[in-house]
Amino acid sequence: MLNKSKLWVLIILLITAITLAPVFFNRISETYNAVRQIDLLDEENNSLKRDLKKLKEENERLQSQLQKQKLFTLEAKTGLVRIEDVDDTIVMELRYATDNNFTGQKLYPASVPLLQRGTANKLKSANDRFKKDGYRIKVWDAYRPLDVQKKFWELNPNRLYVANPAYGSKHNRGSAVDITLVDKLGNELEMPTEFDHFSERAWRSYAGNTPEAQRNMEYLGKIMEESGFIANSTEWWHFDDNAWKSYPVLNIQLEDFILE
Numbered sequence: 001m002l003n004k005s006k007l008w009v010l011i012i013l014l015i016t017a018i019t020l021a022p023v024f025f026n027r028i029s030e031t032y033n034a035v036r037q038i039d040l041l042d043e044e045n046n047s048l049k050r051d052l053k054k055l056k057e058e059n060e061r062l063q064s065q066l067q068k069q070k071l072f073t074l075e076a077k078t079g080l081v082r083i084e085d086v087d088d089t090i091v092m093e094l095r096y097a098t099d100n101n102f103t104g105q106k107l108y109p110a111s112v113p114l115l116q117r118g119t120a121n122k123l124k125s126a127n128d129r130f131k132k133d134g135y136r137i138k139v140w141d142a143y144r145p146l147d148v149q150k151k152f153w154e155l156n157p158n159r160l161y162v163a164n165p166a167y168g169s170k171h172n173r174g175s176a177v178d179i180t181l182v183d184k185l186g187n188e189l190e191m192p193t194e195f196d197h198f199s200e201r202a203w204r205s206y207a208g209n210t211p212e213a214q215r216n217m218e219y220l221g222k223i224m225e226e227s228g229f230i231a232n233s234t235e236w237w238h239f240d241d242n243a244w245k246s247y248p249v250l251n252i253q254l255e256d257f258i259l260e
């Protein structure tokens with residue numbers, strides 16, 4: 001009797017196992033498939049991420065190509081280049097892009113120091129010389145649109161210091177720079193006066209300078225002249241490219257050279 005009832009239990013268990021087995025195996029297979037699906041989605045996600053990275057890189061490359069093309073076209077049209085693209089070690093402090101200048105007004109919409117390519121190359125070679133002695137050029141002004149020259153003339157019609165816009169300034173040709181020198185820490189060297197100081201104290205022939213200011217002014221002038229510039233007699237900071245006559249007066253706006 002005992003054996004018979006055990007046998008029944010076994011039979012019932014066996015029938016139950018046979019009935020439930022497909023359900024059990026189905027669950028296992030579903031779980032396996034779900035895990036596999038997640039793996040595939042993961043792989044797809046990673047591959048999309050890689051594609052996105054490539055597209056971003058491609059987009060950046062095209063953007064930079066577009067910007068280069070824009071500058072190339074502007075140079076072809078005007079001859080002007082951004083000084084930083086010729087020598088990025090030159091310090092920039094365009095005073096007319098701030099209100100820290102003799103007019104007390106911001107006259108440039110943005111700090112975009114531009115020069116004729118030939119003038120910029122000469123400035124670079126002067127800067128290379130200064131760097132050997134531990135100094136660098138700081139630019140206070142470079143190319144100036146003719147419209148701004150007209151404003152200068154309204155504010156200070158003194159031909160000793162401001163060129164008559166009827167003829168145009170050498171700044172309007174992108175062939176003149178206003179500069180000083182800084183040391184390795186970026187401190188300006190002692191010079192006869194501040195920038196745009198309109199008195200005979202800014203003249204190269206002024207006799208009352210300190211020996212230090214006199215020496216620095218002469219050192220600046222000597223290297224600039226040897227690099228192809230003409231020193232100005234009434235503004236120690238102003239230098240004309242000696243080839244300035246070959247460049248036209250321009251009125252292209254500085255903001256045209258701003259890159260996105």
Ligand SMILES: [Zn+2]
Pocket residue numbers: 141171176177178235237238239
């Ligand atoms: Zn000047």
